[in-house]
Amino acid sequence: MAARERLPPWHEHHRLANGREVLIRPIRPEDAEPLRAGFALLEPESLRARLAGGRDLGTADAGRVARPNPRTEFTLVTTDLEGPGEAVIAAVAHVRTDPAAHEGAFILLVSRFITGLGMRRYLLTRIVKWARSRRLGLLRGELPRDPALLDLASSLGFQLDDATTDAALVQVSLTLPAR
Numbered sequence: 001m002a003a004r005e006r007l008p009p010w011h012e013h014h015r016l017a018n019g020r021e022v023l024i025r026p027i028r029p030e031d032a033e034p035l036r037a038g039f040a041l042l043e044p045e046s047l048r049a050r051l052a053g054g055r056d057l058g059t060a061d062a063g064r065v066a067r068p069n070p071r072t073e074f075t076l077v078t079t080d081l082e083g084p085g086e087a088v089i090a091a092v093a094h095v096r097t098d099p100a101a102h103e104g105a106f107i108l109l110v111s112r113f114i115t116g117l118g119m120r121r122y123l124l125t126r127i128v129k130w131a132r133s134r135r136l137g138l139l140r141g142e143l144p145r146d147p148a149l150l151d152l153a154s155s156l157g158f159q160l161d162d163a164t165t166d167a168a169l170v171q172v173s174l175t176l177p178a179r
Helices: 029-041 045-051 059-065 119-133 147-155
Strands: 012-015 021-026 073-079 089-097 103-111 138-144 159-161 169-175
Touching (some): 021 119, 029 059, 029 073, 029 089, 045 103, 073 119, 089 119, 138 147, 147 159, 147 169
Parallel strands (some): 103 138
Antiparallel strands (some): 073 089, 138 169, 159 169
């Protein structure tokens, strides 16, 4: 690969199940406007509301999400191959840790246009990899009741718990080994 084609850390080309190429990378401040513009297309709606603070994603909220605190937050986006600020955002994986970085809570949002093409599965594995690298003790979140996705979560060690306020979601938690 030529030097100009190398991607920075956490930048990955990925081919969806339908053959379309996407880029998975950390969110950038320039992504605030594309995130706000396409936010209504991200699902599930109940988790989308949590990322936005229970409301539509306004300009200030989009700016906040696009500038995660590197000590307590990690946010990946799936985009088309355009650059930050121009790329359409098709998925968001957001993790927020407690101040001591012992526990993390994640939100996975995927555009309805790529739902069912394996993006949630792929982003979930990336979140787990990040949590292990940060030596979190516990990672938790909610996932859609998709049997294939829940099988993957189980295979990664997540425990499934039906105690959730949304019947379309399943609460999951992963206890990570101490190092």
